Every structure is written in structure tokens, then in C-alpha cells.
Amino acid sequence: MKIIVLKFGGSSVGTIERIKKIANIIVGYKKKGYKPIVVSSAMSGMTNDLIRKSKSVSHSFNPSEHDVLVSAGEQISCSLIAGRLNHLGHKSQSWMGWQIPILTEGMHSFSRITYIYKKKIIDYLKLGGVPIIAGFQGLNSNNRITTLGRGGSDASAIMCAKFFKAKKCIIYTDVQGVYTTDPNTIKNAKKIKVISYEEMLEMASLGAKVMQPTSIQDARLNRIDIEVKSSFVKKDGTKITKRKNIISNKIIRGISCTKNDAKVTLIGVKDRPGIAASIFKPLSNNAINVDMVVQNISANGKETDLTFTIKSEDLIKTQKLIQKNTKISFRNLIVDKNVSKVSIIGVGMIATPGVTYRMFQALAKKNINILVISTSEIKISVLINKRNISKAILALHKEFKLDK
Ligand code: ADP
Ligand code: ASP
Ligand code: MG
Numbered sequence: 370m371k372i373i374v375l376k377f378g379g380s381s382v383g384t385i386e387r388i389k390k391i392a393n394i395i396v397g398y399k400k401k402g403y404k405p406i407v408v409s410s411a412m413s414g415m416t417n418d419l420i421r422k423s424k425s426v427s428h429s430f431n432p433s434e435h436d437v438l439v440s441a442g443e444q445i446s447c448s449l450i451a452g453r454l455n456h457l458g459h460k461s462q463s464w465m466g467w468q469i470p471i472l473t474e475g476m477h478s479f480s481r482i483t484y485i486y487k488k489k490i491i492d493y494l495k496l497g498g499v500p501i502i503a504g505f506q507g508l509n510s511n512n513r514i515t516t517l518g519r520g521g522s523d524a525s526a527i528m529c530a531k532f533f534k535a536k537k538c539i540i541y542t543d544v545q546g547v548y549t550t551d552p553n554t555i556k557n558a559k560k561i562k563v564i565s566y567e568e569m570l571e572m573a574s575l576g577a578k579v580m581q582p583t584s585i586q587d588a589r590l591n592r593i594d595i596e597v598k599s600s601f602v603k604k605d606g607t608k609i610t611k612r613k614n615i616i617s618n619k620i621i622r623g624i625s626c627t628k629n630d631a632k633v634t635l636i637g638v639k640d641r642p643g644i645a646a647s648i649f650k651p652l653s654n655n656a657i658n659v660d661m662v663v664q665n666i667s668a669n670g671k672e673t674d675l676t677f678t679i680k681s682e683d684l685i686k687t688q689k690l691i692q693k694n695t696k697i698s699f700r701n702l703i704v705d706k707n708v709s710k711v712s713i714i715g716v717g718m719i720a721t722p723g724v725t726y727r728m729f730q731a732l733a734k735k736n737i738n739i740l741v742i743s744t745s746e747i748k749i750s751v752l753i754n755k756r757n758i759s760k761a762i763l764a765l766h767k768e769f770k771l772d773k
Contacts, residue, residue: 376526379413381600411442432477443503466506473507480515520581541600546607575625620717637700731768
């Protein structure tokens with residue numbers, strides 16, 4: 370069977386007109402001899418609205434009930450797509466995650482797909498039907514609905530491609546593919562024809578919302594090639610594939626930024642072996658993810674300053690945990706929410722000296738102060754003041770000739 374997985378994101382199913390349009394796209398694949406399995410997200414804005422509702426009921430909404438609530442948007446879009454296909458004369462039916470079932474493990478709101486039962490869907494495909502599967506949701510071992518993290522329909526699509534052995538997996542979205550940087554913020558961003566899993570994973574983890582990071586990990590582990598393209602215009606998109614398939618001379622493939630970081634600095638921390646562990650242990654126990662870390666060398670061997678970044682939504686909790694931590698002593702605690710992390714990403718930097726210098730120099734020329742730096746083999750991230758984000762991205766885009 371020539372199975373193809375077609376995933377439609379929130380804006381692609383955002384209105385009835387758009388649903389009619391994507392139904393035609395699905396029919397187009399059927400006419401070409403494919404057996405489409407459709408994965409849909411909720412209509413745009415719907416999941417945000419459900420999350421807002423949960424918060425207005427309670428700030429500590431039961432995690433299991435939270436997933437029942439926030440997964441509800443997908444039910445609406447899936448039935449509308451199936452309904453439209455029926456209207457056009459095609460056999461189609463919606464499936465919620467629990468009906469298939471799609472099995473998951475892990476915490477509510479951040480679960481991962483472990484297995485997808487195939488029989489019902491395969492039987493339906495054999496009868497000529499088009500299954501419309503709800504993205505973003507699954508079922509855990511307690512028989513409760515789970516969700517896969519924001520943007521999690523991408524992961525649903527990739528795992529469907531894996532379990533149903535699809536020939537292709539296409540992610541339809543509101544932009545024409547993966548760009549060198551967010552095309553909705555920087556006008557001269559360029560569409561990338563082909564990008565490696567590793568680069569896409571870094572770009573997504575460092576803020577490029579176009580693909581959910583977990584979904585790229587799933588794709589890489591299972592060697593699923595992905596095509597990201599627009600459901601609005603018929604143009605070639607971006608292929609995400611293994612490094613070996615890519616011939617390119619670009620040092621830097623793209624630039625990402627995050628806008629929800631907060632910087633925490635502890636001044637005058639009593640320096641002793643294990644101090645960093647004592648600071649971070651309670652944060653880790655409370656599922657607070659620490660991102661960038663810098664510790665100054667203590668000048669007098671007694672005191673040091675330590676800076677780290679976290680998600681801004683974790684700031685209040687972090688402040689409380691540090692203040693009540695009896696295992697550490699420090700003189701002052703400073704926090705800053707007006708920070709943003711800008712990162713350049715590219716496998717080409719492994720073999721190219723001087724990339725760090727060029728990045729810092731380009732920012733210095735624009736008078737942009739770097740607050741914290743972190744690097745890995747294929748990315749360099751800097752923390753800067755939020756007001757400088759666009760200026761920094763433009764300068765780096767130009768420096769690494771990404772608009773060419
Ligand atoms: P969907 O609802 O289809 O899943 P998302 O909103 O999750 O779509 O992702 C698409 C959005 O990602 C685009 O509208 C764009 O603003 C944003 N984006 C951020 N960085 C990039 C990038 N490097 N390339 C393409 N889009 C990006
Ligand atoms: N509807 C979910 C969200 O908004 C899943 C997705 O869009 O992929 O996060
Ligand atoms: Mg998305």
C-alpha cells in the first residue's frame with residue numbers, strides 16, 4: 370500500500386474555508402494513487418483557549434483532566450475534515466487517539482508515543498477510506514487521555530509514518546517550509562531546501578516553532594524523511610533528512626530565538642565543592658529546566674557569582690525555591706525577564722574555525738551586549754536584551770550570508 374501521512378496544523382484547519390481547501394489536497398493525493406492517513410491539529414487558537422479556560426478554573430488543574438480538556442480541539446477539526454470528505458463523495462472517518470489506540474508514556478502534557486495499533490486503520494485503508502487521526506493525543510497505561518506537548522501533532526504524524534510504514538510524511542503549515550529564520554519576523558528569511566535532523570532539532574529546540582523538537586527526535590531515531598510545506602500555496606517546501614543526503618557549503622543553516630527566558634543571578638555565593646549541585650537540585654526536583662549557566666571564577670576563593678536561565682513561567686517558583694534553600698548562602702538575588710536567546714545553527718561550524726568570533730563581532734558592531742554564552746558542536750547561543758532581538762538576527766543573517 371502506498372501510504373502517505375498528511376499532517377495539517379492549526380492555521381491549515383483554522384476556518385471552514387481552509388478545511389474545504391485541505392480536503393481538496395487530500396483528494397488530490399487519493400487521485401494520485403496514495404492511501405492518505407490524515408493527522409490534524411486543532412483549529413488555530415482553540416488549544417490556547419482551552420488552556421486559558423483550565424487556568425481560569427484552577428491554577429493547579431488536575432494534570433489528567435487538563436489533557437482531557439486541551440485535547441478536545443482536535444476532535445472538532447477531525448470530524449469537520451471527515452465530514453467534508455464525505456460531502457465530496459469519499460469514505461472518511463475520524464479517530465481519536467484512544468480509539469486506535471495510540472499508546473503513550475510519560476507525564477501528562479509531555480507524553481511520548483510508544484506504540485500505535487494498526488489493524489483498524491489498515492482495514493479501513495483497504496476499504497478505500499481516509500482515516501482522520503487526532504494529533505496531539507494518546508492514551509496511557511491507566512487508560513487516561515494524554516497529550517504530547519505543544520505542537521505535538523507533528524509527533525503524532527511522524528509516529529504514524531513510522532508505524533504505518535508510510536512512503537512519505539508531509540507536514541502542511543502556514544509557511545512554505547523551514548526558513549533561515551522566522552519569515553513572519555524577518556522579511557529576507559530564505560526558504561531552506563533541505564536540512565538535517567540535527568540542525569532542525571537545534572533550530573526547533575532553540576525557538577523555531579515550525580516543528581516540534583520531540584517530533585524531530587522521533588523522525589531522526591526512525592529515519593523518517595519529512596517534507597514541510599504550505600497548505601495555502603502550491604510550492605516546494607523543505608525536506609528534513611539525514612546529513613548524508615545533503616550537499617551544501619553553508620556554514621550556518623539558520624538562526625532561532627526564544628522570547629520567554631528569564632535570567633537569574635546569585636551574587637556572592639559561598640564557594641565550596643558541590644555548591645552548584647545544591648542550587649540546582651531543588652529546581653530539578655520541581656521539573657524546572659535550567660538552560661544556560663555561567664559561574665565566575667571566585668577571585669578570593671570564597672565567593673562566586675552564578676548566573677543561569679530558565680523559562681520565564683518558572684521564575685516565581687525558582688525564586689521561592691532559592692530563597693528557602695538552606696543549603697546555600699548568597700548576598701543577593703537578581704532576576705531579569707527582558708532577555709532573549711539568539712542562536713546560530715549549522716553543522717558546517719564543526720569544520721570551520723572563526724564562527725564564534727564572527728558572531729560576536731557582528732553583534733558588537735551593532736552595539737549589542739552579550740550577557741551569557743553557550744555552545745554545542747553545531748550551535749552557538751547568546752543571551753541578549755530582548756529589545757535587540759531583531760537587530761541581532763538581521764546582523765547575523767547578513768554576516769553568515771543567509772539571505773543569499
Ligand atoms: P502549525 O499550526 O501548522 O503547526 P506553527 O504555528 O506551529 O504551525 O508553526 C509555523 C510557524 O512557525 C510559522 O507561522 C512561523 O511564524 C514560525 N517559525 C518560527 N521559526 C521559523 C522558521 N525558521 N521557519 C519557518 N517558520 C518558522
Ligand atoms: N493543538 C495542539 C497545540 O496547539 C497541537 C498542535 O498544534 O500540534 O499545541
Ligand atoms: Mg505546530
